[in-house]
Amino acid sequence: MPPLPLDARALAALAANPGCHRRALLDGAGIDKAALARALGTPSSFGQSQFAFMRGHSFESRVKADGGAELARLLHERLADGSEPPAPGAVTAPDLTAAGPEGRTARTALALREATTAGGWAVLDHPMLALPVAGTPAYLEPDAIVVHPGGEWTVVEIKSFPMIDGAADSAKVGAAARQAAVYALALEAVAAHTEGATVRSQALLVCPKDFSNLPTAALVDLRKQCATTRRQLTRLTEVEDIAATLPDGTSFDVCRPAGELTEALDAVPAAYAPECLAACELAFHCRAKARAGDSVQALGRGVRGELGGLTTVGSVLAAARGEHGDAADPTVAALRRAAALRAEALAGAGRPIVQFPAPLRGSREEAACR
Template identity: 75%
Template sequence: MPAPPTRGTALRQQLAELRGAGIPPRALDARALAALAANPGCRRRALLDGAGVDKALLADALGAPSGFGQSQFAFMRGNAFEAKVKADGGAELLRLVHERMGGGPEPVPGEARTPDLTAVGPEGRTARTALALREATAAASGAWTFLEHPMLALDVAGTPAFLEPDAVVVHPDGTWTVVEIKSFPMIDGSADAAKVGAAARQAAVYVLALERVAGHLDPAPEVRHRILLVCPKDFSNLPAASAVDVRKQLSVTRRQLERLTRVEDIADALPEGTCFDVTRPADELTEAVESVPATYAPECLAACELAFHCRDRAREEGAVTSLGRGLRAELGGLTTVDEVLSAAHGHSGDPLDPAVAALRRAARLRAEALGPRGEAAPACH
C-alpha cells in the first residue's frame, strides 16, 4: 500500500493543478519577491506567484496585457556590461568591492577563488552554493572568493523561492557582500533615485536569503547590510560602483514576508476546480482570478503584470484603494468612493470619526468656495 503524500508533496500537486496540466512553474525571482513584500495584503499575487503562474500570459488572456518587459537592445547591453564587470575571474569587480567596502587586503588579479557552482536543478545549485560559501568562509584568511550567479533559497508563504543574485563576494575577513549589477548609468557618482531604490529592495531579498544560509554555520559569518551597486559610469561602458545601505529595505522585506498568508491557506479557500490555465475560456479564467481577493493600489502598476486588470475591477467597485494607499489609510473604515461621498455630505458615518469629520469640513469648504450655484466665488479686491 503506497504511503500517503506528505504535506509538501500534496501542496505541490495542488499548485500544479492551479497552473494547469503540464504547465511548468514560473520561477519567483527577487524582483517579484520585493514587489510581493511591498503589498503583503494581496492574496491574489501571493497565490499566483507561489503557484508559479505566468502572470504576463494570464493578463493577456484576460484582455488586460501588461507593459512589462525589457527591449532586446537593453537586454543585450545589460548582459554585455555584466560580462565586462565579471571578466578575468571578477578582477575588476573585486577591485571595486575592495575600494568601496574594504574587508581585507587588496585583491591580486587571478588569485581569487571562483568555485564551480554548477549542479542539477535549483535544489542542487542551492546546496552547492551553501557548500561553497561554507568552504570560502572557513578558508577566508587572506583570500577573496567570487561567486558568480550563486543560487539561494527563501521560504515564501510556505513555498520555496530560488534566487540568483549577480554575485556574492566573500571577503578575506569572512564577511559576505551582495553585488548588484545594473545597466542604468551612474552620472557624476549618482544614479536615478527610483532605480537605485528598486535595486536596493531587490538586493535586500538576497541579503535576507544569505542570512538564512549564514545562520546554519557556526560561528555565523556576517552578511553585510551594505551591498555594492555596479553601474556604467556616465554614458560609457566602464563600471562605477557605490555602496548602498539596505537595512531599511531588509527590515521592511523581512516583516512583510512574515505577514504573507500561507499559500496553502489561500488555495484551500478556493472553489473546487479553480485553474489559471490561460488556454481555458475567458469567462472561466476571469471567474478563477476573481475568486482570489486582490488588494490593488496605483503602486501595483510598476510592479505587477495583473495591475491593469485589478485596476479596472477596483474602479468598477469604487474601491478607494484605486486612489492610493496613503488616502486609503486616512479614510479608516470607509472603503468605497460612495461611502466617502455619503459621509462627506452628512448622509452616513459617525461625526466623531476623525475621517468623517475631516470629510465634512472639506465638503463645507468646497461649498463655500464654489458658491450657491456651484460657481467659483468672486475674487476679493
C-alpha cells in the same frame, strides 16, 4: 505547465503588498501572470525591454570578464578598511554547476563555506539561494556574491543605468536595494550555518560610470530594506491556506475561456493599489475591477488608510454631503469640513482677491494679481 520561478524583483513587489492573496497564490504556484493577463484581455506592458535586457547583459559580461577580479577590486576600493587589496590571480571563482535548483543551492552553500574557510577573496557568479515564501521555497539568483578574506559576504547588484558624478537615479537605486535585500535575507540563512561568516548590511551596486561603459560602484545600505522585507514576508498568508478557500475545480489554465478565468481570479481576494501598475502583470485587470466596484483602493493606499470604514467612492461622497455616516466619526467630520471649505472656495471664486485703489485699477499689477 512548468511553474515560473520566483525572482527577487517579484519577491520585493510581493513583500511590498503582503495583503494581496491573489499575487501570493499565483506567484507561489508559479503561474505566468503575463499570459494570464493576455487571456483575460488586459495585457500589460510591464517588464524590461529587449534593448535594456541586452544592454544589461553586455555590461554584466564586461564586468565579469576577468573572473570576478574587478568586482573584488571595486568592493575593496569602496570599503577602504585598510585590508590588503586582492592580488592579481588571487581571486577564486568556484564552479557552481549542479543539477536543478536544489542542487545549485546546495553547491552554492558548500562553495561559500569553502571560500570562508580558505580565508581569501572569492567571487561566486550567479549563485543560487533559497528563501521560504508563504510556505513555498523560492530560488533566487543574484548577480554575484563576493567573499571577503575576513569572512564577510557581500551581495552584488550589476545594473545598466549610469552613475553620473557618483550618483544614480534614486528610484532605480531604491529598486535595486529592495532586490538586494531579498538576496541578503536568503544569504543570512546560509551564513547562520557557516562558522565565521557574516552577511554585510551593504550591497555593492555596480553601474556604468558617467556616459561610458566602464564600471564604477557604490555601497548601498540594506538595513531598512531588509527589516521591511523581513516583516512583510512574515505577514504573507500561507499559500496552502489561500488555496484551501478556493472552490473545487478552480483552475488558472490560460487555455480556458476568459469568463472562467475571471471567475477563478475573483475567488481570490486582491489588494490593488496604483503602485501595482509598475510591479504586477495583472494590475490592469485588478484596476478595472476596483473601478467597477467603486472601491477607494483605486485611489491609493494612503487615501484608503485615511478613509477608515468608508470603502467605496459613493459612500465617501455621501458622507461628505451629510447623507451618510455618523457626524461623530472623525473621518466623516473631516470629509464634511473639506466639502464645506470646497463649497466656500468655489462660491468666492468670482470675487477679486485684492482690491486695488482707483489709480491702479486696470493696471498691469492688477492683471498679474488676478
